[in-house]
Amino acid sequence: MASHVTTPGAVEPKMWLGGIEPMKASYGKLMMWFFLISDTFTFSALLVAYGTARFSFPAFTGKHEDFTFSNMYWPVPERVYEAVPFLHGISLPLVFVGIMTFILIASSVTMVLAVEAGHRMDRANVEKYMLWTILGGFTFLGCQAWEWSHFIHGTEAGSVMKVIENGTWIEKTIFGANLTENQYGPPAFADFFFFITGFHGTHVFSGVILNILIFFRAATGFYDKRGSYEMVEKVGLYWHFVDLVWVFVFTFFYLV
Amino acid sequence: MAEVHHHHVHNQDPEAGAEQRKAIWKTFWILLIITSLEFLIAFTVPHGILKISIFIIMTIVKAFYIVGEFMHLKHETKTLIWSILVPIIFVAWLILALMLEGNAIFEAIFG
Numbered sequence: 001m002a003s004h005v006t007t008p009g010a011v012e013p014k015m016w017l018g019g020i021e022p023m024k025a026s027y028g029k030l031m032m033w034f035f036l037i038s039d040t041f042t043f044s045a046l047l048v049a050y051g052t053a054r055f056s057f058p059a060f061t062g063k064h065e066d067f068t069f070s071n072m073y074w075p076v077p078e079r080v081y082e083a084v085p086f087l088h089g090i091s092l093p094l095v096f097v098g099i100m101t102f103i104l105i106a107s108s109v110t111m112v113l114a115v116e117a118g119h120r121m122d123r124a125n126v127e128k129y130m131l132w133t134i135l136g137g138f139t140f141l142g143c144q145a146w147e148w149s150h151f152i153h154g155t156e157a158g159s160v161m162k163v164i165e166n167g168t169w170i171e172k173t174i175f176g177a178n179l180t181e182n183q184y185g186p187p188a189f190a191d192f193f194f195f196i197t198g199f200h201g202t203h204v205f206s207g208v209i210l211n212i213l214i215f216f217r218a219a220t221g222f223y224d225k226r227g228s229y230e231m232v233e234k235v236g237l238y239w240h241f242v243d244l245v246w247v248f249v250f251t252f253f254y255l256v
Numbered sequence: 257m258a259e260v261h262h263h264h265v266h267n268q269d270p271e272a273g274a275e276q277r278k279a280i281w282k283t284f285w286i287l288l289i290i291t292s293l294e295f296l297i298a299f300t301v302p303h304g305i306l307k308i309s310i311f312i313i314m315t316i317v318k319a320f321y322i323v324g325e326f327m328h329l330k331h332e333t334k335t336l337i338w339s340i341l342v343p344i345i346f347v348a349w350l351i352l353a354l355m356l357e358g359n360a361i362f363e364a365i366f367g
Contacts, residue, residue, distance in 0.1 A: 024333050025333075037340060037343050041343075041346070041347065048350050052358035055355055055361075056358045056361035094295065094298060098295060101291055105291070108326055109280060109283075112325075113280060116276050116277060120272050120273055243322060243326075244322045244323065247322065252315075
């Protein structure tokens with residue numbers, strides 16, 4: 001350990017354990033940034049793999065209105081995701097996923113407001129905004145659970161598809177999707193849906209857990225005692241990253 | 257006493273940080289408006305290269321605001337900004353390489 005021989009009255013530089021802060025960022029904040037870079041690569045790999053699969057399949061060439069589910073071409077996402085809870089049987093393309101996007105952006109705003117309140121050591125506002133952020137996170141997870149459930153169970157009529165079973169081509173009606181069957185298109189489409197939104201949902205879930213921890217520590221005065229609310233900022237970075245990933249998932253999975 | 261963790265102003269004055277809060281809400285409105293425009297474009301512009309390009313540009317603009325303002329990267333030191341942005345070049349390469357690969361697979365099977 002470094003011995004603390006300091007001249008009384010001297011201005012001490014901000015220290016890591018053993019050196020001066022590089023890039024004017026604390027150790028924890030910098031490590032969070034580098035973790036997020038590695039997470040960026042993981043999500044990029046998933047989304048780029050989705051693009052590769054999509055490019056290696058025929059695209060649907062007709063008009064969007066004439067689109068029907070088939071495993072012979074890649075589906076048009078806006079025709080796959082058009083259900084909204086309580087509005088059964090009404091075609092509302094991308095409306096529900098739009099609501100989910102809004103929820104996540106809003107929770108990002110409340111998070112950054114909590115960080116800002118932390119800078120002022122304003123415990124009451126940190127608590128308030130952390131609670132809103134946690135609520136937003138749970139709401140998003142609830143929406144995603146509904147969307148998965150709808151995707152897995154499928155439409156009432158299902159789709160008739162030609163598939164190979166036990167070595168022969170047969171025609172059968174498929175309802176919903178799992179990792180091997182998919183009523184909306186090629187099985188790979190459902191696989192990517194489960195992996196990409198699932199991996200993102202796992203991030204949201206762990207983010208909510210971290211947010212709860214931060215809320216608890218703020219509410220019990222832990223950060224007041226420590227004299228710094230920087231933990232709010234570090235977890236905030238993670239939470240914004242989750243929002244950032246969703247922006248990309250929204251574009252490349254749902255829009256194009 | 258050495259302050260390892262923080263160097264922020266301790267201030268109970270609610271007016272402190274008002275400017276920052278204004279910037280936060282401004283960013284929120286920008287993100288909301290861009291997302292709404294994306295919806296509008298999704299149902300009005302015919303499907304094709306133009307539409308996809310507009311979506312990609314809008315996504316990058318949104319990413320810029322989230323990373324720059326919410327994650328505060330815009331206000332960090334230059335070295336930190338570049339340390340985070342430069343590795344993204346690998347992602348750009350991955351996109352290029354695997355899009356070409358996807359096309360090659362398509363040509364081999366359906367071409």
